[in-house]
Amino acid sequence: MARSAATLAPGAARCRRKFLRVFPAGFRDATYVEWEREYKWETHQRWQQALGRAEFRKLLRGREFTEAAARAVRVEQGSRHSMIFSFEKMALRDAVKSTDGATAFAEGLYRFLHGTASIERRFEHWVEVVSALPRRQTRVLTWPLVTVFGFIAQPDVHIFLKPMVTRAAARAWGFDFHYQSRPSWQGYASLLQLASQVRHDLRDLRPRDMIDIQSFLWVQGSEEYAE
Numbered sequence: 001m002a003r004s005a006a007t008l009a010p011g012a013a014r015c016r017r018k019f020l021r022v023f024p025a026g027f028r029d030a031t032y033v034e035w036e037r038e039y040k041w042e043t044h045q046r047w048q049q050a051l052g053r054a055e056f057r058k059l060l061r062g063r064e065f066t067e068a069a070a071r072a073v074r075v076e077q078g079s080r081h082s083m084i085f086s087f088e089k090m091a092l093r094d095a096v097k098s099t100d101g102a103t104a105f106a107e108g109l110y111r112f113l114h115g116t117a118s119i120e121r122r123f124e125h126w127v128e129v130v131s132a133l134p135r136r137q138t139r140v141l142t143w144p145l146v147t148v149f150g151f152i153a154q155p156d157v158h159i160f161l162k163p164m165v166t167r168a169a170a171r172a173w174g175f176d177f178h179y180q181s182r183p184s185w186q187g188y189a190s191l192l193q194l195a196s197q198v199r200h201d202l203r204d205l206r207p208r209d210m211i212d213i214q215s216f217l218w219v220q221g222s223e224e225y226a227e
Contacts, residue, residue, distance in 0.1 A: 011174030012201055015220050018227065022219060026205040027212045036215040040155070043079045044211075047152050050075050056110055069102035072109060076148055083151075083160060084144045091140045095133035104129055113153050120185050127183050146183040151210060159195050159210040161188070168221030170194055 108129030150158030
């Protein structure tokens with residue numbers, strides 16, 4: 001059944017109206033696709049070509065850990081709109097320069113994306129892997145670094161977290177987001193709950209995946225779209 005702003009909670013209704021003022025045709029709006037969706041989807045497609053599951057597994061079996069890590073970095077940083085900050089890019093490049101760092105990163109990322117454990121266990125292990133990566137001056141363990149690769153690789157499952165913007169969006173929506181500065185399953189699970197609620201309440205606008213949900217939240221919390 002179609003939803004209207006009148007049937008939503010006040011915060012959610014305001015967020016919906018704001019999004020539709022910017023993009024009147026919603027998630028099929030041509031400007032929305034150009035500004036918010038297209039480059040993220042293109043990054044996902046590049047990931048599928050460079051590190052789809054079969055290719056990723058092949059690289060690991062061949063012990064080509066450095067190549068696997070390098071491909072992951074190239075895919076994210078090759079976007080015309082990189083989703084992580086420059087200091088995070090530098091920290092990541094430094095972390096996977098050594099063989100040990102590249103090996104830990106590649107094996108940990110594959111396990112996170114394609115492992116058989118629960119999503120909770122896989123996310124917790126991934127946080128541990130990122131936390132233990134070699135570092136020089138800048139810390140590697142940030143929410144954007146922890147969440148960007150899942151979002152790129154599996155936008156049907158994972159979502160990307162920019163802390164300030166997402167927290168602002170959650171407040172605008174009226175959602176009690178259990179954010180902690182250190183990445184944790186509790187924080188990520190809360191974000192997934194927010195994404196699920198937004199997707200359900202906007203189902204008449206037919207969001208396709210987490211790219212649409214993340215973009216909707218970005219419009220709510222980013223200064224780019226301040227009213």
